[in-house]
Amino acid sequence: MTTVFINGLGLIGSSLARAIKTVDPTIKIIAADQDPTTLKFALKKQIIDQATSKLTAAQNADFIILATPVTIIIETLKRLAKLKLKPGVIITDVGSTKAQVMAAAKFLPAKTTFIGGHPMAGSHKSGVTAGRTDLFENAFYFLIAPAVDSFQIKRLKELLRATKVKWLELSAWEHDYLVGQISHLPHIIAAALVNQTQHAFDHSALGMRMAAGGFKSITRIASADPQMWTAILKTNQAVVVRQLTDYLQELTTIKQQLLAADQTAIYNFFAAAKTSRDQLGPEKAGRVPDFYDLFVNIPDQVGAIAQITKILAQAKLNLVNLHILEIREEIDGILQLTFMSQTDQLQAKEVLIANNYQVIQRK
Ligand SMILES: NC(=O)c1ccc[n+]([C@@H]2O[C@H](COP(=O)([O-])OP(=O)(O)OC[C@H]3O[C@@H](n4cnc5c(N)ncnc54)[C@H](O)[C@@H]3O)[C@@H](O)[C@H]2O)c1
């Protein structure tokens, strides 16, 4: 029997677990996570077969998948290096940066194989409840496997077959440069724009809430998990600093053109971007999975959130994510509820309105 050990069962770890069970339900999945409710949820939903708090449970595994924030992946590799692992075991990770991960993997015991991995798909939602089998469909899945036997690479691809990804091998440095520009820098830009907009509207009653499609499309990823992004930037610092410098130069240039009212230069700025962006084509690969949100006004009272989750549980509606937005003293807050399907979203809306809540649906 094949045994898979997963450390970190959030969005990515649990999506891989779901995909592995689709390929072969008899594969035994043991998972560790610092959050006990994550493990409880995964056991209940049969995403995994066994939960553990001990890394030593990895010792009997045929595959070890590391799916925590990238700084924790690096620490875990150092701890795995001190364990007696099963000969022939394949260890892989899903971290968003690769050079420091590959360096830490050099100390793993002999007779183990490390293949660095990074599915180039995901979401701004996090946690086990947001995981899904089809999260990676048609997306690129980067592998860093210098001098790894092709048979071992084939074994890993076979295990993750149900993800339906497009595999691409490259070096750790190529990888970090590539994703620095197309993923890490955009996350900084989105967060900076949201922060600057928030400051700009500090004294305005309207402001950001009035934003339409433009602001929302460029800033969706500013909702991503800050812990994950702090870890990513820590491990790709030098690359991203260079790319950020180039980006700032681009902004300085357009600012000067604006100041000079140089219509031709401004036109060329937008025209060049349009030509490049149009070549990206429809967002089939690496698309953003659909999630369905509701926004509920909640009073500033103890137990107000528990009341809502109780109503949803009684209606047997599963929440993917729950976020508290704008709770300020003596002012009603807004609760963002996220559902996996439109059916759940509409049922939740109905049941909450029936319970006298004000509900806004944005999709
Ligand atoms: N979210 C994305 O879009 C995306 C896409 C590709 C790769 N990644 C990478 O995948 C990894 C996981 O990201 P995610 O989106 O699944 O995040 P997540 O927050 O959904 O999941 C991380 C999980 O790790 C657990 N965890 C944190 N510290 C731990 C520790 N010390 N020991 C055990 N468990 C611990 C958390 O409880 C959580 O369940 C990160 O390295 C990230 O860079 C993320």
Ligand SMILES: O=C(O)C(=O)C[C@]1(C(=O)O)C=C[C@@H](O)C=C1
């Ligand atoms: O779609 C999103 O929300 C993502 O941010 C996914 C995204 C990205 O495209 O930047 C984020 C980090 C990962 O390492 C890979 C993919």
